[in-house]
Amino acid sequence: MYDVMVGPVDEPDPEAMRRVLGGLAQAHDEHPDVSLTHEGGWCISALRGGLLVWENPDDDAVAPGEMRDADVEEILRLFELLAAGDIASIEALPWQR
Structure with missing residues (x-):
């Protein structure tokens, strides 16, 4: 995970994930996001x-998807998945491609 x-x-636990998400309040153009990457890419x-x-940056065959208006609890749920x-389960969600 990156803050x-x-x-x-x-290897963040749910509490660490919540702390990292709290840092989004300080996001700006140069550092606009936080992310979690699974070992599978x-x-x-x-x-x-x-x-x-x-997205899976290691797999060009899969187009990135976007979801808007996710609240903190939904983001945490997806990070935990x-x-x-x-x-x-994540791929089954209605991602806009």
């Missing part, structure tokens, strides 16, 4: 205002 200043957070980036980006490796 808004691109500082790494190794899948990544969720969260930007201030509730924009989520779901990704941390658990539940890619199928």
